[in-house]
Amino acid sequence: MNTHFKSVIAAALMSCVMVTGAATAQGKSSKSKTPRCYDVQVQRPKQVKDQHKIAGTAIGAVAGGLLGNQVGGGNGKKLATAAGAVGGAFAGRKIQENQQNKTETVIERRCD
Numbered sequence: 296m297n298t299h300f301k302s303v304i305a306a307a308l309m310s311c312v313m314v315t316g317a318a319t320a321q322g323k324s325s326k327s328k329t330p331r332c333y334d335v336q337v338q339r340p341k342q343v344k345d346q347h348k349i350a351g352t353a354i355g356a357v358a359g360g361l362l363g364n365q366v367g368g369g370n371g372k373k374l375a376t377a378a379g380a381v382g383g384a385f386a387g388r389k390i391q392e393n394q395q396n397k398t399e400t401v402i403e404r405r406c407d
Contacts, residue, residue: 352384355383360380
């Protein structure tokens with residue numbers, strides 16, 4: 296074979312290799328990136344199961360009534376029991392309301 300012919304074939308082969316390599320590199324860079332994910336702490340309000348605060352009111356009323364019943368005697372005992380029940384109901388409702396207004400920390404996964 297002619298030396299000139301060999302160098303032409305070699306040059307053609309090198310050109311093909313270079314074009315194929317460039318196309319492969321281009322194809323790799325045009326693909327979408329893998330999403331970058333990370334965890335984030337988020338504050339959320341707690342889910343409220345008893346919106347009307349019935350449980351807190353009822354437990355407070357019973358506890359207040361029992362404490363009020365320990366005070367006084369006769370009609371005073373009845374009045375103290377009633378006042379204790381009303382005060383306890385109010386206090387129990389407020390305690391439950393404060394507990395329901397708290398937030399909870401949750402971990403969320405976010406990806407770009």
